[in-house]
Amino acid sequence: MTTPTRGSQKARDTLDFLRGKIASSEWGVGDLIPKEPELMELIGVGKSTVREAVRSLAAFGMLETVPGVGTFVRSRTPVSTILTEFLADHDLEEVLVYRRSLEIEAAQHAAINRTEEHLERLRAAHRRAQEAPHEPVDTCDQSTVPGSFHLLVVEASGSKLLLDLYVGVLSVLQRASTEGRVILGTTLETMRRDHGAVLEAIEARDVRSAAHSMALHVDRDLGLRTDMLEFNPRTERATSLIDAGYDPDAASA
Template sequence: MTSSTRGSQKARDTLDFLRGRISSGEWAVGSLIPKEAELMELIGVGKSTVREAVRSLAAFGMLETVPGVGTFVRSRTPVSTILTEFLAEHDLEEVLVYRRSLEIEAAQHAAVNRSEEQLEALRDAYARSTAAGEGTTDTCDRSATPGAFHLLVVEASGSKLLLDLYIGVLSILQRASTEGRVILGTTIETMHRDHGAVLEAIEARDVRSAAHSMALHVDRDLGLRTDMLDFAQQTERAASLIDAGYDPESGR
């Protein structure tokens, strides 16, 4: 084996090592990865090999280096980044509808697939949110951070694809929220009540209630600024659930 072949193999192994830690969730989205010297010792390669692997993953959108701070995990897989670029070309209203579909699907799967550990994490997130009040509400600005209620629901679905798609959608919505184009369209009290209904359904492994509770919640928690003068605005799906007499608290 030539030295160039060995070098190429080391580069591939280093890339696989970093990508594996990210895609498995061991290095969570938003967290700092180990410093360069630590990675060199951990993987057993030189500085140039580590830097090349980090640059490659940054090009895929999985990592982002902030000078003077460190390198952050930006996305669990390249899927989220590609999707973000694709969604950026679409109207925000369409993105919100797509996000709604993902959240409902995630809630249904979470009711079936959630582990006891994931359920406990959801309970903790809900308790923190209700105890802290408005200052730390789980809006779209915080939904992609580790431990956020909505993100935990998607993680509890057990679907990595759903999680990747969801993070891609949130990247667009977080940017729009920062620009003031997407805002919270309900009261904090209602948001907490909605989260409680979703949690209760997932806890009971009630797929129907999980889907209905999440549908009612996402129909009113976020919206375009120009559409939010009327907080009672609902989608056709939400209206049909209400007309049918569905009660998210009772699950009927």
């Protein structure tokens, strides 16, 4: 998948500059890129050229602009529109189930492959959430925006394939959230506690606990607005099944 080559040489050079910073991880996934005036001075181009390049990379899923905050790196590589369109054609509940599978797998891999840099980012994301105002939130932004705890766990897995697939899922969920079809299905207090358990397991390189904690969390994390009454009972059943399947005595035998 390639980015467009039409336009002025300055526009192409600006696009290449931004892509280079992202591809080299100098601007990591979840990072805020420099503000528009800084980019203009850094690259030596005008405002319209910078905006065109940012819009192009946003269209390819590599950047995302959050009003009032700035522009985040969302993916090191262009997100396949084929994957996004494919997922968008499926029932939204199925997409949530697919997301669950990816997150559990990512948590297990993160417990093995995480680096100190990954841990620092996860700790910082968890700390920001802990320090945020305890106000009711009816949005899934906590789980889907660039720099979110969930995305950082997937990045810490060390799997580019998992990350690419997950970013495709996020594209669908972000659109559904904007349309009011997906909401945060738990309280902020529970979400913060769940994140803490996942982080603790990843820090300890405990693969079993990482999978267990993440499974419990994603079962109650996001929900369908029109299906919330059914979502919670399913969560309770899933929790019971997971608890029933984990025997500490057998594990230590």
